[in-house]
Amino acid sequence: MFKLAKSAAVAALLVLGVSSVWAQNTTSYPGVGRAATANEVNAWNIDVRADFKGLPKGSGTVEQGTVIWENQCASCHGAFGESNEVFAPIVGGTTKKDQETGHVKALVTNSQPQRTTMMKVATISTLYDYIYRAMPWNAPRSLTPDDTYAVLAYILALAEVVPEDFTLSHDNIAEIQNHMPNRNGMTLDHGMRTVDGKPDVNAVACMKDCVKEVVITSSLPDFARDAHGNIATQNRNFGPTRGADTTQPPLAKLPGAGYQLKVVAVATTSAGQANTGAVAKALFTKNNCAACHAANSKVVGPSIAEVATKYKGNPDAVALLIKKVKNGGAGNWGSMPMPPHPQVSDADTKTMVIWMLAGP
Amino acid sequence: MVICLYTMEICLGFDHVSHKLGRLKRAPENFLSSDFATDVTATGLDDSRRGFLRKSFLGALAAGAGATGLSSAALAQNGPDDPAIITKQMWQTTLGQPVAVKPYGMPSIYEKYLQRRESPGLTRVSASSVSFAPLQGFFGIITPNGLHFERHHQGWYNIDPNQHRLMINGMVKKEMVFTMDALMRLPAVSRVHFIECGANTGMEWGNVAVPTVQYTHGMLSCCEFTGVPLSLLLDMAGYDKTKAKFVLAEGNDGSGMTRTLPIETALDDVMVAWGMNGEMLRPENGYPLRLVVPGVQGVSWVKWLRRIEVGDQPWATKDEAVHYIDSMPDGQHRQYTSIQECKSVITTPSGGQQLLEAGFYNITGLAWSGRGKIKRVDVSTDGGKNWREARLETPIQTKALTRFNIDWVWDGKTAILQSRAIDDTGYVQPTIRQLRDVRGTRSVYHNNAVQSWKIDINGEVSNVQVG
Numbered sequence: 127m128f129k130l131a132k133s134a135a136v137a138a139l140l141v142l143g144v145s146s147v148w149a150q151n152t153t154s155y156p157g158v159g160r161a162a163t164a165n166e167v168n169a170w171n172i173d174v175r176a177d178f179k180g181l182p183k184g185s186g187t188v189e190q191g192t193v194i195w196e197n198q199c200a201s202c203h204g205a206f207g208e209s210n211e212v213f214a215p216i217v218g219g220t221t222k223k224d225q226e227t228g229h230v231k232a233l234v235t236n237s238q239p240q241r242t243t244m245m246k247v248a249t250i251s252t253l254y255d256y257i258y259r260a261m262p263w264n265a266p267r268s269l270t271p272d273d274t275y276a277v278l279a280y281i282l283a284l285a286e287v288v289p290e291d292f293t294l295s296h297d298n299i300a301e302i303q304n305h306m307p308n309r310n311g312m313t314l315d316h317g318m319r320t321v322d323g324k325p326d327v328n329a330v331a332c333m334k335d336c337v338k339e340v341v342i343t344s345s346l347p348d349f350a351r352d353a354h355g356n357i358a359t360q361n362r363n364f365g366p367t368r369g370a371d372t373t374q375p376p377l378a379k380l381p382g383a384g385y386q387l388k389v390v391a392v393a394t395t396s397a398g399q400a401n402t403g404a405v406a407k408a409l410f411t412k413n414n415c416a417a418c419h420a421a422n423s424k425v426v427g428p429s430i431a432e433v434a435t436k437y438k439g440n441p442d443a444v445a446l447l448i449k450k451v452k453n454g455g456a457g458n459w460g461s462m463p464m465p466p467h468p469q470v471s472d473a474d475t476k477t478m479v480i481w482m483l484a485g486p
Numbered sequence: 487m488v489i490c491l492y493t494m495e496i497c498l499g500f501d502h503v504s505h506k507l508g509r510l511k512r513a514p515e516n517f518l519s520s521d522f523a524t525d526v527t528a529t530g531l532d533d534s535r536r537g538f539l540r541k542s543f544l545g546a547l548a549a550g551a552g553a554t555g556l557s558s559a560a561l562a563q564n565g566p567d568d569p570a571i572i573t574k575q576m577w578q579t580t581l582g583q584p585v586a587v588k589p590y591g592m593p594s595i596y597e598k599y600l601q602r603r604e605s606p607g608l609t610r611v612s613a614s615s616v617s618f619a620p621l622q623g624f625f626g627i628i629t630p631n632g633l634h635f636e637r638h639h640q641g642w643y644n645i646d647p648n649q650h651r652l653m654i655n656g657m658v659k660k661e662m663v664f665t666m667d668a669l670m671r672l673p674a675v676s677r678v679h680f681i682e683c684g685a686n687t688g689m690e691w692g693n694v695a696v697p698t699v700q701y702t703h704g705m706l707s708c709c710e711f712t713g714v715p716l717s718l719l720l721d722m723a724g725y726d727k728t729k730a731k732f733v734l735a736e737g738n739d740g741s742g743m744t745r746t747l748p749i750e751t752a753l754d755d756v757m758v759a760w761g762m763n764g765e766m767l768r769p770e771n772g773y774p775l776r777l778v779v780p781g782v783q784g785v786s787w788v789k790w791l792r793r794i795e796v797g798d799q800p801w802a803t804k805d806e807a808v809h810y811i812d813s814m815p816d817g818q819h820r821q822y823t824s825i826q827e828c829k830s831v832i833t834t835p836s837g838g839q840q841l842l843e844a845g846f847y848n849i850t851g852l853a854w855s856g857r858g859k860i861k862r863v864d865v866s867t868d869g870g871k872n873w874r875e876a877r878l879e880t881p882i883q884t885k886a887l888t889r890f891n892i893d894w895v896w897d898g899k900t901a902i903l904q905s906r907a908i909d910d911t912g913y914v915q916p917t918i919r920q921l922r923d924v925r926g927t928r929s930v931y932h933n934n935a936v937q938s939w940k941i942d943i944n945g946e947v948s949n950v951q952v953g
Binding site for chain 1: 521543580583596597603605606607610611614623640654655656660662664671693694696698700701734737741748750751754782792801802803804806807811812813814816818822824827834835838842843844856857858869871873874902904906913920924928941943944945946948949951
């Protein structure tokens with residue numbers, strides 16, 4: 127076979143007159159992928175770039191934007207884009223002066239408790255693109271281009287970048303860009319854009335006597351001990367460590383080998399599960415009962431149907447059968463004894479017995 | 487005896503690779519001259535060397551027993567018997583469960599405490615939030631699929647793979663559409679890479695804010711991804727090799743998640759992936775298709791990938807113009823910060839854990855670099871005064887997690903553990919103070935500072951920062 131393949135390849139080499147046919151080197155992959163249609167590209171190619179490439183034609187007024195905002199945006203962002211309840215605020219922290227300089231002063235003075243969208247964003251295209259592609263949050267892609275212009279006009283009016291009677295459109299959006307408060311606030315002067323960029327910090331790997339005195343500058347306050355839930359239940363309860371029980375004060379001393387936390391004991395019964403057929407059937411399979419007991423035909427032990435028939439109307443049937451499952455039994459259904467099943471919890475056994483007695 | 491010899495060979499082999507005699511000292515069979523060890527490593531064990539080893543071992547055993555004054559019989563302990571051995575356990579005396587009870591297997595019920603968790607108060611809407619991976623419980627470098635960290639911007643979906651499409655448009659000869667059928671016919675590759683959110687450890691820029699490594703570093707995972715190189719698809723579509731400078735990747739979720747990549751990055755090692763640790767991607771991680779951008783922050787690994795557009799300018803999308811921009815002290819924001827610089831963290835013992843007693847511990851942790859491979863990891867147990875070089879587990883892969891370990895005998899006194907990674911560019915993981923000197927304290931992103939864990943005399947470990 128190998129010889130045959132080799133000679134065929136050599137033949138191909140001669141026919142094609144190329145130097146390397148041992149490994150196919152193709153960028154065409156015939157039959158894989160197809161050309162996109164113009165409509166398909168238009169349907170998905172909705173991005174708007176900072177130079178407004180991709181911006182749809184249209185317009186919207188602040189007044190139209192107010193209506194859309196109140197109905198579809200205010201519940202998350204607040205009536206004035208100021209809300210900090212669900213998302214960080216959109217509007218606030220910018221001044222008329224910032225619009226002149228293109229630098230938001232509050233970012234230097236730290237006079238705002240939280241950075242708003244309008245304090246950060248440099249490019250108005252970003253706002254158009256994102257509102258159009260992803261808003262409202264629970265119904266993205268439901269706004270038209272005109273809706274989008276209107277919502278953006280409303281935000282710009284709240285930030286006092288445009289007046290309240292303004293109409294924003296594809297014709298004037300580039301002009302408004304020149305008034306964005308933080309339009310000069312971005313820098314590309316850093317080494318983290320590409321893999322060969324220059325890092326900020328050049329640390330030295332000192333090995334010995336590197337610091338004179340170790341000072342702890344920050345640690346979690348005591349009141350935050352339980353702020354992330356009980357750490358004991360976020361670690362294994364075996365191995366080299368445990369999780370600290372953060373519902374309690376720190377231990378007075380080392381707990382010693384084999385220390386077990388009660389809080390992380392794992393319950394191995396399925397008590398409390400609903401007594402549905404599905405649960406019982408799963409338990410029946412899981413505990414190997416099905417190996418001996420089929421629905422209607424005798425296998426090793428009696429069928430479920432036979433058991434149900436035999437104990438029909440017997441008020442003690444549940445208790446009796448739970449005992450049989452647990453301790454085993456013999457003599458009722460032929461010579462093969464029922465083995466004991468002490469590993470099955472009482473609750474699980476009861477679930478299965480009730481299910482069996484109802485018949486297959 | 488044979489086993490001892492076999493172990494010896496392994497020890498010698500390791501020593502040969504690392505050129506560290508310190509390793510040999512630790513082996514229980516420490517009775518060979520380094521010359522002999524080197525010779526054996528180079529030429530193997532012949533019969534005369536085997537005989538020598540056997541005699542040496544017996545000698546060492548006798549010497550050891552003599553030194554402690556114990557005969558081998560006296561090693562048996564008089565004391566309470568362990569009921570775990572003496573008592574017959576249920577799993578020894580009853581029938582176990584049959585096959586396929588769980589057609590898709592799940593971890594033991596005793597592992598239920600290791601779960602992805604949200605950090606309370608970090609976000610206000612769970613559909614635009616983060617769940618952190620429980621790094622404190624992981625071994626090796628691979629993140630189990632069910633414990634991979636999550637970050638969604640507008641919720642997650644189970645997208646029908648038969649309805650999923652990938653489009654390539656923009657500055658290409660032929661704008662193309664691929665079905666999953668088509669993509670999965672292409673020559674696939676599998677590679678192990680870490681993914682780290684740019685905001686990982688972001689809560690700790692100003693001060694200690696969260697208690698455990700799950701919350702300080704848990705926006706980190708590492709998987710074997712399977713897919714096709716993005717360069718292959720760009721070649722198929724015939725991207726404009728002179729004008730193309732950037733590509734935009736877009737997701738199929740409600741947020742239409744979009745991120746710009748430089749064309750050099752896109753053509754380098756970026757993958758369009760469907761596989762994750764041998765199975766399809768999990769829905770939370772982008773099923774059926776996501777971008778894998780090795781070394782770059784997670785936000786660029788666009789999930790539910792539906793479109794790649796080729797262009798000549800960056801796009802300044804919401805997640806590169808409002809979020810994922812790094813706030814600097816002068817009021818400017820760094821835009822398009824992407825590379826996850828070299829970083830490491832000790833995962834055991836780590837914050838919130840409780841040591842039970844003094845004595846031997848294996849300090850273990852993870853190291854990674856978005857610029858390449860990990861070259862070295864140093865560990866300090868005295869808050870950064872003195873450092874020792876840790877052992878690195880292999881294979882050491884580029885832009886992947888590397889596991890490190892180092893032996894430590896805890897004397898029961900207060901200790902502060904730190905790890906410091908160095909990558910193959912020579913970059914040394916900085917301290918938080920060094921980072922703050924350049925970037926201030928108000929950024930959310932790219933905190934790759936050395937992490938400190940304080941061990942108190944009661945054995946409890948806590949998150950601290952040191953000057």
